[in-house]
Amino acid sequence: MSEKEIKNHGTEHSLSLEEIFEQRIARDEKIEPKDWMPEKYRKTHIRQISQHAHSEIVGMLPEGNWITRAPSLRRKVALLAKVQDEAGHGLYLYSACETLGISREELYEQLHTGKAKYSSIFNYPTVTWADMGAIGWLVDGAAIINQVPLCSTSYGPYARAMIRVCKEESFHQRQGYEIMITLANGSPEQKEMAQDALNRWWWPSLMMFGPTDAESVHTAQSMKWKLKRKTNDELRQQFIDQTVPQAELIGLTIPDPDLKWNEEKKGYDFGKIDWDEFWQVVKGHGPCNKERMTARVNAWEKGEWVRDAAMAYAKKQEDKKLKKAI
Numbered sequence: 001m002s003e004k005e006i007k008n009h010g011t012e013h014s015l016s017l018e019e020i021f022e023q024r025i026a027r028d029e030k031i032e033p034k035d036w037m038p039e040k041y042r043k044t045h046i047r048q049i050s051q052h053a054h055s056e057i058v059g060m061l062p063e064g065n066w067i068t069r070a071p072s073l074r075r076k077v078a079l080l081a082k083v084q085d086e087a088g089h090g091l092y093l094y095s096a097c098e099t100l101g102i103s104r105e106e107l108y109e110q111l112h113t114g115k116a117k118y119s120s121i122f123n124y125p126t127v128t129w130a131d132m133g134a135i136g137w138l139v140d141g142a143a144i145i146n147q148v149p150l151c152s153t154s155y156g157p158y159a160r161a162m163i164r165v166c167k168e169e170s171f172h173q174r175q176g177y178e179i180m181i182t183l184a185n186g187s188p189e190q191k192e193m194a195q196d197a198l199n200r201w202w203w204p205s206l207m208m209f210g211p212t213d214a215e216s217v218h219t220a221q222s223m224k225w226k227l228k229r230k231t232n233d234e235l236r237q238q239f240i241d242q243t244v245p246q247a248e249l250i251g252l253t254i255p256d257p258d259l260k261w262n263e264e265k266k267g268y269d270f271g272k273i274d275w276d277e278f279w280q281v282v283k284g285h286g287p288c289n290k291e292r293m294t295a296r297v298n299a300w301e302k303g304e305w306v307r308d309a310a311m312a313y314a315k316k317q318e319d320k321k322l323k324k325a326i
């Protein structure tokens with residue numbers, strides 16, 4: 001923004017870059033890659049966007065486990081498409097992150113060495129087919145609630161990536177809920193399988209939203225920058241209020257004896273989340289942390305020849321074009 005424009009906004013003194021930036025945030029303007037931004041804003045975005053990208057990529061693993069064992073061709077095609085979408089989400093997000101001046105290689109390195117986090121939820125095992133239903137319904141359901149506000153986040157490339165991601169998440173959530181409806185209306189064994197999956201995925205899904213607002217170190221600053229539009233607790237409450245009636249509709253029981261409608265707050269009160277378990281998983285001691293990282297590192301190492309071949313081919317094409325142009 002030029003000095004003239006600043007005057008046009010009625011400001012008398014000359015503003016610092018920081019003040020201009022704050023004003024742009026206040027006006028809900030999108031911040032774009034080449035715009036000036038505080039270093040902390042850049043770093044915070046690299047942290048969140050990269051963790052989000054890593055979550056999408058690692059998130060393919062628990063479901064990938066079931067592609068070959070899906071119970072019908074229809075289910076297999078839908079699951080395959082969903083997992084492929086997640087790869088796409090990871091790629092949009094890595095690209096958005098790279099606009100902040102960090103390379104893809106650095107981002108992978110941070111994931112592979114454990115420097116960067118990814119969502120706790122993907123460190124739980126997928127032991128039955130019903131887990132595909134529970135993940136779609138609960139995990140993607142939670143993801144939508146967390147990500148819809150991110151469509152209006154202040155950093156342009158992140159906000160734009162989120163719009164497409166949310167549309168696809170909505171299909172994912174429905175395919176999961178439809179699996180649960182089918183199982184819940186099936187044989188007693190199938191219903192039991194659906195209930196068992198809900199029992200195992202409910203609490204980890206609530207943990208996806210992150211620590212309570214009182215414990216969240218980044219929320220206050222991220223809300224000021226409009227990176228986050230709602231707090232962890234607000235989003236968690238919204239998820240519970242939306243999901244409980246969906247469970248009731250298909251005759252499944254939320255595994256929380258303290259769950260109770262609170263007329264005054266027009267939302268559900270719920271039981272205590274096991275935050276010790278959450279932090280254990282975040283610190284790398286969940287049931288599948290090691291397995292997930294081994295799979296990612298192996299994929300990276302075994303895929304080296306593919307990356308090299310793609311680069312060599314691209315160079316060959318480029319050389320051909322140059323020769324023609326001369």
Ligand code: BYC
Nearest residue numbers: 052055056059118119120143207208209210216217218219
């Ligand atoms: N797991 O101050 P806080 C998907 C960390 S992909 C692990 O509240 P913030 C899907 C947090 O990073 C789902 N770590 O942080 C994919 C921080 O540590 P650092 C991923 C967690 O950033 C495939 C510390 O705890 N979605 O849906 O303000 C198939 C303190 O937390 C977790 C996104 O990434 C966790 N659950 O808020 C199906 C969305 N929670 O960084 C589905 C974008 C917290 O200081 N991200 N931590 O070392 C966000 O919205 C926010 O980053 C969070 C955390 C709400 C997750």
